[in-house]
Amino acid sequence: MAELTYRDAVIRGIAQEMARDEDVVFLGEDVAKAGGVFKATVGLYEQFGPLRVRDTPISEQAILGAAMGAAMTGLKPIAEIMFSDFFAVCFDYIANEFPKSRYMTNGQTKCPLVVRTGNGAGSRFGAQHSQSVENWCMMIPGLKVVAPSSPIDVIGLLAASVRDPDPVIFLEHKSLYATKGEVPDGEILDKLGTAKILRPGKDATIVALALMVPRALAAAEKLAKEEGIDCEVIDVRSLVPLDTQTILGSVAKTHRCFSVEENPRLCGWGAEIMSIIADEAFYDLDGPLVRITTPHCPLPAADILEDAILPTVDRIAERIKRTLNS
Amino acid sequence: MSKKPAQSPALNDDIGEATRLELYRSQVNIREAEQRAYDLFLQNLVKGTSHLSLGQEAVAAGFAVAMKKGDLSFCTYRGHAHTLARGVPVEKVLGELMQRDNGLMRGKGGSMHLTSEEHGVMGSYAIIGAHLPIACGAAWRAQYKKQDDVSVCFFGDGTTNIGAFHEALNFAAVWKLPVIFVCENNLYMEYTPIADVTAVPSPAGDRASAYGLEKIVIDGNDADVVYRAAIKAYDKARAGGGPSLIECLTYRHSGHSRADPAKYRPEGELEKWKERDPIKIYRERLKAFGIGDDVVAKIDADVKRVVDEATEACKASPNPPMDILTTDVYADGGFAWRN
Numbered sequence: 106m107a108e109l110t111y112r113d114a115v116i117r118g119i120a121q122e123m124a125r126d127e128d129v130v131f132l133g134e135d136v137a138k139a140g141g142v143f144k145a146t147v148g149l150y151e152q153f154g155p156l157r158v159r160d161t162p163i164s165e166q167a168i169l170g171a172a173m174g175a176a177m178t179g180l181k182p183i184a185e186i187m188f189s190d191f192f193a194v195c196f197d198y199i200a201n202e203f204p205k206s207r208y209m210t211n212g213q214t215k216c217p218l219v220v221r222t223g224n225g226a227g228s229r230f231g232a233q234h235s236q237s238v239e240n241w242c243m244m245i246p247g248l249k250v251v252a253p254s255s256p257i258d259v260i261g262l263l264a265a266s267v268r269d270p271d272p273v274i275f276l277e278h279k280s281l282y283a284t285k286g287e288v289p290d291g292e293i294l295d296k297l298g299t300a301k302i303l304r305p306g307k308d309a310t311i312v313a314l315a316l317m318v319p320r321a322l323a324a325a326e327k328l329a330k331e332e333g334i335d336c337e338v339i340d341v342r343s344l345v346p347l348d349t350q351t352i353l354g355s356v357a358k359t360h361r362c363f364s365v366e367e368n369p370r371l372c373g374w375g376a377e378i379m380s381i382i383a384d385e386a387f388y389d390l391d392g393p394l395v396r397i398t399t400p401h402c403p404l405p406a407a408d409i410l411e412d413a414i415l416p417t418v419d420r421i422a423e424r425i426k427r428t429l430n431s
Numbered sequence: 432m433s434k435k436p437a438q439s440p441a442l443n444d445d446i447g448e449a450t451r452l453e454l455y456r457s458q459v460n461i462r463e464a465e466q467r468a469y470d471l472f473l474q475n476l477v478k479g480t481s482h483l484s485l486g487q488e489a490v491a492a493g494f495a496v497a498m499k500k501g502d503l504s505f506c507t508y509r510g511h512a513h514t515l516a517r518g519v520p521v522e523k524v525l526g527e528l529m530q531r532d533n534g535l536m537r538g539k540g541g542s543m544h545l546t547s548e549e550h551g552v553m554g555s556y557a558i559i560g561a562h563l564p565i566a567c568g569a570a571w572r573a574q575y576k577k578q579d580d581v582s583v584c585f586f587g588d589g590t591t592n593i594g595a596f597h598e599a600l601n602f603a604a605v606w607k608l609p610v611i612f613v614c615e616n617n618l619y620m621e622y623t624p625i626a627d628v629t630a631v632p633s634p635a636g637d638r639a640s641a642y643g644l645e646k647i648v649i650d651g652n653d654a655d656v657v658y659r660a661a662i663k664a665y666d667k668a669r670a671g672g673g674p675s676l677i678e679c680l681t682y683r684h685s686g687h688s689r690a691d692p693a694k695y696r697p698e699g700e701l702e703k704w705k706e707r708d709p710i711k712i713y714r715e716r717l718k719a720f721g722i723g724d725d726v727v728a729k730i731d732a733d734v735k736r737v738v739d740e741a742t743e744a745c746k747a748s749p750n751p752p753m754d755i756l757t758t759d760v761y762a763d764g765g766f767a768w769r770n
Contacts, residue, residue: 130575156575162605164598170564171571171602174582177553178503178572197558197595202565206554209540212759213548246760246768270762298770347769381769 106289112282114256115145115221118263119183121292123153126181129267132159132168133185133221142187143223143282165191169198169220173272176218177206181267189224189238189276196241203272204247219266219273224252225316225367226399226415227280231406235279237367237399239314242274243344243374249297250344252276254318256286258342261295269297278315298346302355306337309361309425312352312378314341317365317416324365324421332426344374352378353386360391363425365416366398373398392431397424446655448722450496454654455717456730457492458710461512463738464521468511468528471742472689477528481542484512486652486684489709490615491516493657494583497665503553505566505584508543509615510555513585517550522741526748533748537755553582560586560595563612567603570610570674581668582610583661589620591634597641600676604642609668611661614678615651621687622695635678644676651679652709655716681709 109117123129131149133141137160140147150158161168165186172184186192192199199220206214226235242250249271253259259277266273303318304325313321318340325336337355341348356362362382364375379394397416405411446454465485471477484491495504495516506513511524519535527534528542535545543557553569556562566584573580590596591614603610614635618625631637636648647664650656657679664675682704686693693701705711717727760766 159606162598162601164564164602166560166595167564167567167598167602170561170595170599171568174553174565174568174570175572175575176568177565178569180572180575182568197561198564201558202556202561206546207759207762209536209544210546210548210554211536211539211755212764213536213546214554215762217762246766249761345768349769 106287108285109256109288110282111256111259111277111284111286112143112145114259114288115263115277116147116149118260119146119149120152121260122264122267123149123157128179129181129183130157130159130175131183131185132161132171134161134163134168134187136160136185141185143279145277145282146185165195166198169195170202172218172220173198173202173216176216177214181217183219183221183267186220186222188234189222190233190236192222192238192241199242199248199274200245204245208247215270216272217270219263219275221275221277223279224276225278225280226404226411227316229406229408229411232403235404235411239276239344240368240373243377244372247272248345249273250276251297251342252278252315252344253342254278254281254315254340256284257288257293258295260288260293262297262342264294265297273297276315280316284319297343298348300342300348300351301340302337302351303340304336304338306335306359308335308359309363309429310337310339310352310355310359311363311365311421311425312339312341312375313365314344314374315367317367320416320418320421321365323418324425327418327422328425334426334429336425347378349381353382356382356386357389360389361429362394363428364396365421366396367415368399370396370398370401392428395424395428397421446658448720450658451717451720451722452726452730453496454492454658455713455727456734457496457516458488458654458713459731459734460521461488461491461515462710463734464515464524465511467738467742468525469685471525471529476746478530479541480688480690481528482509482688483685484509484683486704486708487615487617487681488512489654489657489713490585490613490651490679490681493654494585494613494661497658497661498551498583499580501551501580502665503551503569503580503582505553505562505569505582506545506555507562507586508555508557509587510545511542514545514547514552514555517547517552519547519550519552520741521738522744523547525741526745529745530751531745531748532751533745538751539755560590560593562586563590563595563599564602566610567599567606567608570603570608571606573609574606579669581665583613584610585613585615587620588614588616588618588625588634590614591638592629600638600642600644600674603674604644607671607673610674611664611668612674612676614676615681616678617681617683619687622691633678635676639676642676644674647675648678648680651681652707652712654709654713
C-alpha cells in the first residue's frame with residue numbers, strides 16, 4: 106500500500122498494462138521524452154523505449170487515426186489528446202470512425218483502443234482548455250466513456266479500458282492530477298460499467314463524476330453536520346456502460362436523487378440518468394429530480410469567475426437542502 | 432493460352448504475360464461490375480448512393496495486382512473498384528449496393544463502406560481524408576511488429592485539400608511508415624474542377640516535397656505504368672524506405688455520384704478521355720504483346736458470366752433480417768450500454 110497522486114496513478118496504470126502486453130503502445134504530443142504536459146506520463150519512455158512510447162506532431166487527426174489503424178490490425182494503442190477540448194479537431198474519429206466501423210462492417214472491424222485526455226476545469230485556462238466533454242462522447246453509440254475520480258480508480262479503470270475490446274474514451278480530470286489516495290501494491294484491475302457507493306446514506310442520492318465526486322462528498326458531510334441530512338454519494342465512474350442498477354437501487358432506498366455535473370447543462374450526462382429514474386423509478390420518488398450543473402455558458406478564465414461557475418460544495422449543499430426542505 | 436514468344440519477346444519483360452492477363456481481367460471485372468451497378472440503379476435496384484470508378488480501373492487493378500497477400504487496402508466511398516480488385520466476389524459487392532442479405536456487410540454499411548478484411552480490404556471511408564491517418568496506423572503496426580505488409584491508401588484529388596491528408600503525410604514521413612498514398616486525380620473534386628480550388632497544378636505531386644517525398648505523377652490510365660509504380664513503392668516501403676505519394680492522372684466517365692449527370696464538363700472532354708480508356712489501352716497492349724483475341728474474348732466472357740450470375744443471385748437474395756439491426760455495435764455483439 107502506498108499513497109499515490111492521481112497523476113502518478115496514470116503513469117502506473119499505463120506502465121502496468123505496457124509491461125503486461127507488448128501490443129500496448131502509447132502515442133501523443135509531448136508524451137515521451139517530455140513526460141507529458143501534465144507530467145502524467147513521466148518515465149514511460151525510459152521504461153518502454155522509443156518504439157512503444159512515441160511523440161507525435163501536433164496532429165490530433167493523425168494521432169487518433171493512427172491509433173485506430175493500429176488497433177484494427179492487432180495493437181492495443183493508448184492515444185493521448187492533451188486537452189479534451191481538442192476532441193473538436195479530431196472528432197471524426199471519435200464520432201464517425203472508432204464507434205461505427207464495427208457496426209458498418211457487420212462485425213469485421215475491431216477497434217480496441219483507449220483515448221486518454223485531460224478533461225475539466227480549474228486550471229484557469231479559459232473556455233477552450235477547460236471543458237468537460239463527457240457529454241460529447243456519451244451520446245455516440247459504439248464508444249465507452251470512463252472518468253475516474255481517485256488514484257486507485259485511475260489504475261483499475263485504465264487497465265480495464267486497455268483490456269476492453271471496444272474504443273474507450275478515458276477522461277482524466279486535470280484538477281485531480283495532484284490529489285492523493287491509497288493504492289495497494291500489485292496489479293489493479295477494475296471493471297467498466299460499475300458505479301461505486303462512496304458514502305452510504307438514507308435521505309438522498311447524489312450521483313457525481315470525476316472532480317464533482319469529492320465535492321459531492323464534501324457537500325454530503327456538510328449536510329450531515331449542519332442539517333442532519335444523510336446523503337448517499339455514488340461515483341458513476343463509467344458513463345458507458347452505465348451502472349443503472351446501483352443508481353436505481355440507491356434511489357429505491359433514499360427516494361430522492363441529485364446529479365452533480367461539471368458539463369454544461371444542456372444534454373449533460375445527468376439528464377440521461379434522471380430520465381432513466383423518471384421512467385423506471387418514478388413511484389420510488391418523494392420529490393423532484395434535481396440536476397446541479399455548470400450553466401449553459403462557456404468557461405471563464407479568471408479564477409474567481411471559474412470557481413463561481415462550477416458546482417461548488419456550498420451550491421451543492423444549498424440546493425439539496427432547499428429541495429428537501431421545500 | 433496463345434502465348435507466341437517468337438512474335439512478342441516483350442512477353443518476358445518485367446511484367447510478363449500472366450500478370451498482364453491478371454491486370455486485364457481485373458480491369459474488365461471492375462468495368463463490368465460497375466456498369467451493372469449503374470444498370471441496376473436505373474432499375475431502382477441499387478439503393479442509396481453509389482460512386483463509380485468507370486474510367487479509373489487501371490489504378491485499382493495496377494495497385495492491387497502488384498500487392499502481396501496480406502497487404503492492406505484502404506479505400507474511399509469510391510471504393511467498389513479497389514474492393515473488387517482485391518478479389519472480393521462481385522456478388523458480395525453488388526449485394527451490398529443492392530442492400531441485400533448476401534451483401535458484403537449484409538446491408539449494414541452500404542456502397543460507401545465496402546470492407547472485406549479477409550481480402551485485405553480494411554474499409555471504405557466516406558469522410559474525406561479520414562483513412563489516411565488510419566492507413567498510417569496499420570503501417571505503424573507492421574513496422575512495430577516487424578511484419579512486411581504494406582498499407583495502400585487510395586483517395587481522390589479533392590482529398591489533398593483537407594487537413595487529414597497533410598497530417599498523415601507528415602506523420603508517415605516522420606515515422607518512415609510502410610504506407611503508400613495513392614491519389615486518383617480525375618480532375619474534379621466533386622463537381623468543381625480541382626484546378627479551380629488548388630494552389631498547385633498537381634494536387635498531390637506538388638505537395639510531396641513539403642513532406643520530403645519524391646514527386647511522382649503517373650499515367651493512371653495505363654495499368655502497366657501503374658503496376659510498375661506500385662511495385663517500386665511497395666519495394667521501397669518493405670525495405671524500410673518509408674512512404675510514397677503517387678498521383679495517378681485519370682478520368683471518371685460518369686458523374687461524381689449517381690445523382691450527378693456531370694454537366695459541368697466542357698464539351699469534348701469526356702470523348703477525349705475515352706480515347707484513353709484504360710481498357711481500350713490495355714486491349715491494344717495485349718495485342719501488341721501477341722496475346723490472341725481468343726484469350727481476351729474468353730476473359731471478357733468469363734467476367735460477364737460471373738457478373739450475370741452475381742446479379743441474379745443478388746436479385747434472389749432476401750433483404751437483411753431484422754435480427755441484425757442492433758448487432759455488432761460493441762464487441763460483445765450487441766448494443767447494450769447499461770445494466
